[in-house]
Amino acid sequence: MxxxxxxxxxxxxxxxxxxxxxxxxxxxxxxxxxxxxxxxxxxxxxxxxxxxxxxxxxxxxxxxxxxxxxxxxxxxxxxxxxxxxxxxxxxxxxxxxxxxxxxxxxxxxxxxxxxxxxxxxxxxxxxxxxxxxxxxxxxxxxxxxxPIEVQLATMVARQQDSRIEATIAAVDTTRLNLPLLRRALSDEQSEVPDMTVPESLQRLLANPATAAE
The missing domain is CATH 3.30.460 (Beta Polymerase; domain 2)
Known part of the structure; x- marks a missing residue:
């Protein structure tokens, strides 16, 4: 239903x-x-x-x-x-x-x-x-x-940690566009300088197997 x-x-x-x-x-x-x-x-x-x-x-x-x-x-x-x-x-x-x-x-x-x-x-x-x-x-x-990458950056800026975890659990992280995610995070940080990227996203960004660049 x-x-x-x-x-x-x-x-x-x-x-x-x-x-x-x-x-x-x-x-x-x-x-x-x-x-x-x-x-x-x-x-x-x-x-x-x-x-x-x-x-x-x-x-x-x-x-x-x-x-x-x-x-x-x-x-x-x-x-x-x-x-x-x-x-x-x-x-x-x-x-x-x-x-x-x-x-x-x-x-x-x-x-x-x-x-x-x-x-x-x-x-x-x-x-x-x-x-x-x-x-x-x-x-x-x-x-x-x-795009999901831009949404994730919005969630980081708004400190929506539980939503970030729910999103990562639902999507195929191997298909993430890492350059787009980095760009979106950087641009959000220009407006929210003190925002902190959670460890779950940091691991995705650091893992070369997450997505092809």
């Missing part, structure tokens, strides 16, 4: 792929899709263009908010037909954002404009990562997914 989040992911993929919207699965759902023993709290998706968030809103279920509802943004804001996107951020990082609840699963789509990190290999904010997307499958639908 499929987990609810996989059914929702497949439904979202069908719509985005059908509209030829360029997208990439991120976060815990991307890790779980690879078989890691974690349960995603939501589905996080990056979009290639800012306008694609509004395009997605034309095919994803967007409820209509009654006109008598106050206009102040509620903590649990969701995309609606009247207001499909939010725009927020600061000078160095601007977000175009949408949020849906589809069959009880939270789905968040975002385009992040962050010129300051354009040359870094970061999971959500850098255009470089789009060149390394992996194509996975969910219920027969193509799922463009952030």
């Amino acid at each position: 499929s987990a609810p989040w996989t059914t929702t992911l497949a439904a979202v993929a069908e719509q985005l792929n059908g509209q030829r919207i360029e997208w990439m699965l991120l976060g815990s759902a991307a890790t779980a899709l690879r078989g890691a023993a974690i349960v995603p709290g939501d589905i996080d998706i990056a979009l290639r263009e800012a306008g694609d968030v509004a395009r997605a809103a034309t095919v994803l279920p967007t409820p209509v908010v009654p006109s008598h509802v106050e206009s102040d943004e509620p903590p649990d804001w969701i995309s609606t037909a009247a207001e499909p996107t939010l725009h927020f951020g600061h000078g160095d990082e601007r977000w175009t954002f949408g949020r849906w609840f589809i069959d009880g699963v939270k789905v968040e789509l975002a385009y992040i404009d962050a010129p300051a990190v354009a040359a870094l290999m970061l999971e959500a904010r850098s255009p470089l990562v789009w060149q390394e997307r992996e194509m996975l499958k969910c219920q027969g639908h193509a799922i463009p997914t952030v």
Whole structure:
């Protein structure tokens, strides 16, 4: 029996792929899709263009908010037909954002404009990562997914040790792209100088049999 989040992911993929919207699965759902023993709290998706968030809103279920509802943004804001996107951020990082609840699963789509990190290999904010997307499958639908090496670097920066171990246990470590992993770790460290790479990853990086360079 499929987990609810996989059914929702497949439904979202069908719509985005059908509209030829360029997208990439991120976060815990991307890790779980690879078989890691974690349960995603939501589905996080990056979009290639800012306008694609509004395009997605034309095919994803967007409820209509009654006109008598106050206009102040509620903590649990969701995309609606009247207001499909939010725009927020600061000078160095601007977000175009949408949020849906589809069959009880939270789905968040975002385009992040962050010129300051354009040359870094970061999971959500850098255009470089789009060149390394992996194509996975969910219920027969193509799922463009952030590379696992970049995800591991994100986990290190966030000190998500248990998720790192669950990921290493789930993936074929002999197929890791070690140069990409080193690059992603180095780029994360430029933002988080005091981050510590756990021993499990250090062993993979030091083992010449882990993956071909």
